[in-house]
Amino acid sequence: MSTAAGEGAGRLVRLTEVDRAPLRFFLDGAEQQALTGDTVLSAVLSVAPALRRSEFGPEARAGFCLMGACQDCWIWQEDGPRLRACSTPLAEGMRLLSAAPGEWP
């Protein structure tokens, strides 16, 4: 069973625990659905293949350790500080960005 949200677009496959209440968030301005209890990482990767681009190479980044040790999974927000996606619970209405907001130098 794979995710209803963004079938084919996301990297993450929901295998179980799919009867959780839906939660809404925004990725690059587009409204997306996730589930209550998702981390920011799970939510984004259920609709997209990556969190952001690497700042030191051409490749995309989607997290690596999922336990807060590697710091690979940070992601931008429209407002506020960058988040460590693997350890931040998704909150209703979060507005996330896969690239730096415009005013970032």
Add this chain to the structure above:
Amino acid sequence: MALSEAAKPRIVVVGAGPAGIRAAEILAAGGLVPIVIDEGERAGGQIYRRPPPGFTRPAEVLYGSEAAKAVALHQTFDAMAAAGRLVHHPRSSVIAIADGRLQVIGDAGARWMSYDRLILATGAMDRVMPVPGWENAGVYGLGAMQIALKAQGAALGRSIVLAGSGPLLTLLAVQLLKAGGQVAAVLDTTPMRRQLRGFAGLSARPLFALRGLMMRRRLAGIYHAGVRLERIEADGRGPVAVLWRDGAGRNRRTPCDAVGLGWHLRAETRLADLAGCDFAYDETWRQWLPQADGMGRAGRGVYLAGDGLRILGADGAEVAGRLAAAACLQDLDLPAPDTAVDERRLARLGRFARGIAEAFPWPVEAAAGLPDETVVCRCEGVTAGELRRTVDFGGGEVNRVKSLGRVGMGRCQGRYCELAAAEIVADGAGHACAAAAGRLRGQAPVRPAPISALVQDVATDG
């Protein structure tokens, strides 16, 4: 002896996995009220990690044969927290240690916290050898894939190749298959004859070893031993295939969209380093480990327990946590439990762990053979070739290599590149062993912290 509240020494336990929970339990039983600082939302650590509220899989599904142990630990901790027998700081990281104080960042920002005694139970992480292409999105540690499954009920790909060596490789493959995930191949870099060499040590825990063999049988057809990993092929989205050479030397290609990598574990030792603990290079584990006596005493009021001291796994961590706390009570002249049984248990688990290390070795020769263009530091894209050139300029010492080539200077502070980098440096400099390349010095903050958390007026509670 009953202590008045004011006279109670302040004991801080860092980490709420099996070691930290058992340490807190012994301290509380000794009449103290330990402060437990943990990065997780709920106590349990990584191995016994609990999903967020609202998830419904029972413990038997989440933790398999270890369900009873997981539940016992969770209940022990929750009961102590509810009764006020410990103080729990979840979602909090210790980022620095200086002069008997810890700098802690959490929901409320940064603050300094004093301690009389400190028990570090910081656990371990995947030990990773770079594979060309591992910098791509969709390549994860084996532990990451297990966390996604356990804590989120998800697989990190539709068709997954798992590669590396160690108990988690087999276990994760079986867990993913059981949950309905698709595992395209399980590629073990250790030849079968080498795995058998560790068997003498494994006989210290026959049931555990047998369970591993049973799991292997479920992977018939997709498990391959003695492979050489050549490359992860990727497009803009992530991995598309793993190229590898089988035990007979034939080139193989397994299509996939995600890769999990891990060669057993490496200890998380950054805080032990900042606390001034001594380190020694362990030839069996091929990594630097902090030094402590048989109970976990590391000097200066610091005690170590669990995989952050010696990689014994979850059962060993529970025992080590109890021993460290007992040592702490003894040193404070407080009544401590008898430790003879636990000390014997720890010795047996130590023999088993050595067997595991022997059976699933770190592929040292793979480091020397990495093509120059292979990314070694995933944080900043430093390649094996750049590292080798740095050795030519600066010599074969890892701290100098770090200054010159930035390897170990990125966000993870070397946690995922340091061991491979040390092997490459040692090979480049002609050292016989990575030990001769030295040890990367720890630096505070051991986790990235927002400047705002560090420059605000710092609250200090003693």
